[in-house]
Amino acid sequence: MPFSLSVIGCIIRHIPLFSLQTGAGAILSRLLTQNSSLEVLDLSYNDLSDEDCEAMIAGLHGNQTIRTLNLRGNQITDIGCRHLALALKGNRSLQALDISHNDIGDEGVTHFCDILDNYDGLRELHMEQCGIHSEGAQSLARVLTNNHTLAALYLSNNAVGDDGCEALADMLVMNGTLQTLYLNLCSINRASLHRMLVVLSHDNFSLRTLAVCNNNIDIHNDELVQGGFEGVDMRNALNRALEYNTDRKILTWGKALS
Numbered sequence: 001m002p003f004s005l006s007v008i009g010c011i012i013r014h015i016p017l018f019s020l021q022t023g024a025g026a027i028l029s030r031l032l033t034q035n036s037s038l039e040v041l042d043l044s045y046n047d048l049s050d051e052d053c054e055a056m057i058a059g060l061h062g063n064q065t066i067r068t069l070n071l072r073g074n075q076i077t078d079i080g081c082r083h084l085a086l087a088l089k090g091n092r093s094l095q096a097l098d099i100s101h102n103d104i105g106d107e108g109v110t111h112f113c114d115i116l117d118n119y120d121g122l123r124e125l126h127m128e129q130c131g132i133h134s135e136g137a138q139s140l141a142r143v144l145t146n147n148h149t150l151a152a153l154y155l156s157n158n159a160v161g162d163d164g165c166e167a168l169a170d171m172l173v174m175n176g177t178l179q180t181l182y183l184n185l186c187s188i189n190r191a192s193l194h195r196m197l198v199v200l201s202h203d204n205f206s207l208r209t210l211a212v213c214n215n216n217i218d219i220h221n222d223e224l225v226q227g228g229f230e231g232v233d234m235r236n237a238l239n240r241a242l243e244y245n246t247d248r249k250i251l252t253w254g255k256a257l258s
Helices: 023-033 050-055 057-062 078-088 105-118 132-144 160-176 191-204 236-244
Strands: 040-042 069-072 097-098 124-126 153-156 180-182 209-211 250-251
Touching: 023 050, 023 057, 050 057, 050 078, 057 078, 078 105, 105 132, 132 160, 160 191, 191 236, 236 250
Parallel strands: 040 069, 069 097, 097 124, 124 153, 153 180, 180 209, 209 250
Antiparallel strands: none
């Protein structure tokens, strides 16, 4: 049965896996080119490939109505990210992009840094469980230092580590736009979290939600010695960060999963 696609109310909620066959990317590209009111395109868990991303370049480049693009849980690598970056350079409507659960790695992150550096419309970026390490987090931190539109960044379940966390903390000194940052399960230790809390206590008012659950921290144990870092008054640092912005939420529950 050939691939077919019907649009009800001009919003695609989800296209199930069995509906996508060879050549799906080209057909989706035509949909994006021809449809003038599509706002939400959910292609999560459809086994889309880098080749499909390449085929969608023309459609995404010319589309000026799509607001949300969900590509979570496909087979996209850094090569597909390069195609997406090229496609989105000509798009001025996209506000939310979810590339989570794709093995894009640090190289893939660099392509999305190009998007953030050249595109001023993206407000929400999901990159959870993407094989990102500290290098990728540092690349994001550098480009977000001068970004004035991204409001939410989700990096949970990546090996961000202490170097990546400290780079993101330094970014928050200059960035006054980011409101949500998720770093759950990111191999973060107490020292780097303390650095971020200090920034949130004095230099950043915009961040409203910070999630650092299931990391190598114990926010309630000030006597804990871990990773050569001793005696950090974490509870006071946490309280000061919360007092600086009374609307702020900092989620710290859970321990690192071994």
